[in-house]
Amino acid sequence: MYSDIGQDIFHEHPCLNKAAARWFGRIHLPVAPECNIRCRYCTRVYDCANENRPGVTSRIIGPGEALQLVTEVVERDRRIRVVGIAGPGDPLANAETFETLGLIHERFPHLIKCLSTNGLLLEESLPRLKAVGVKAVTVTVNAVCVAVGTYIYDHVCYWGEVYRGRFGVELLLRAQQAGIRKAVAMGMMVKINTVYIPGVNDRHLTDIARATRAAGAQIMNVMPLIPQGEFAELPHPDREQIRLARRNLARIIGQIDHCRQCRSDAVGMLC
Numbered sequence: 001m002y003s004d005i006g007q008d009i010f011h012e013h014p015c016l017n018k019a020a021a022r023w024f025g026r027i028h029l030p031v032a033p034e035c036n037i038r039c040r041y042c043t044r045v046y047d048c049a050n051e052n053r054p055g056v057t058s059r060i061i062g063p064g065e066a067l068q069l070v071t072e073v074v075e076r077d078r079r080i081r082v083v084g085i086a087g088p089g090d091p092l093a094n095a096e097t098f099e100t101l102g103l104i105h106e107r108f109p110h111l112i113k114c115l116s117t118n119g120l121l122l123e124e125s126l127p128r129l130k131a132v133g134v135k136a137v138t139v140t141v142n143a144v145c146v147a148v149g150t151y152i153y154d155h156v157c158y159w160g161e162v163y164r165g166r167f168g169v170e171l172l173l174r175a176q177q178a179g180i181r182k183a184v185a186m187g188m189m190v191k192i193n194t195v196y197i198p199g200v201n202d203r204h205l206t207d208i209a210r211a212t213r214a215a216g217a218q219i220m221n222v223m224p225l226i227p228q229g230e231f232a233e234l235p236h237p238d239r240e241q242i243r244l245a246r247r248n249l250a251r252i253i254g255q256i257d258h259c260r261q262c263r264s265d266a267v268g269m270l271c
């Protein structure tokens with residue numbers, strides 16, 4: 001199922017390969033506070049020490065501190081194989097992301113560099129990402145049709161202009177598909193994150209899987225909604241709903257079932 005993923009990445013990336021998660025770890029660097037869209041389920045709290053979910057970090061660090069942190073952690077724990085940037089905002093909306101990855105790549109060329117993004121700026125960022133050694137990207141795709149997307153996204157901010165409603169959603173969805181296609185064409189491994197949002201996109205997951213697979217994405221990670229923000233009143237999908245969704249979607253695109261929905265400053269092994 002993962003035959004077209006670069007073997008070096010597949011063997012050592014704990015998020016892509018459950019077996020690798022037993023032996024290898026990752027470090028997330030919280031260098032990216034800004035975001036350029038607003039998802040209705042998002043709440044970003046920067047100084048939270050005891051909450052475990054995406055978008056949370058104890059604090060924001062700069063590129064120099066990130067390099068120092070990676071140096072210390074890699075020295076202490078040789079199992080760390082992946083350096084990732086996963087927020088707390090959108091990594092591509094922050095210049096610090098590129099500076100940080102450049103520093104890390106120069107010092108640790110053997111470590112896998114990856115990041116997660118909403119995809120708005122992916123296509124235009126790819127040459128810079130390649131230059132700083134990024135080989136794997138995760139794109140969060142929660143809809144491939146504008147009607148569903150308008151329930152999920154409040155607005156999109158593209159180079160200083162704010163686009164609301166369907167204009168913003170159209171822009172975002174087009175950018176995601178174009179970014180995925182180009183990243184794959186440039187030899188990157190592309191994983192799709194999809195938040196399972198009951199009553200909003202749960203009947204749309206097959207379309208998302210088909211469209212992203214057609215664009216070249218190799219694997220998909222269906223994550224249960226954490227009810228918060230404007231979606232605080234929606235139910236939290238139960239394990240059986242997620243299991244069934246993954247089982248159905250696996251016929252279209254390979255599925256991940258061991259994601260921990262980590263914080264933006266997570267360090268170490270997944271388990």
Ligand code: SF4
Pocket residue numbers: 035036037038039042043044055087088089090118
């Ligand atoms: Fe929050 Fe990520 Fe959505 Fe930005 S892209 S609003 S950080 S969930």
Ligand code: SF4
Pocket residue numbers: 014015026086258259260261262270
């Ligand atoms: Fe891996 Fe999921 Fe954690 Fe990201 S959130 S580092 S994909 S386990």
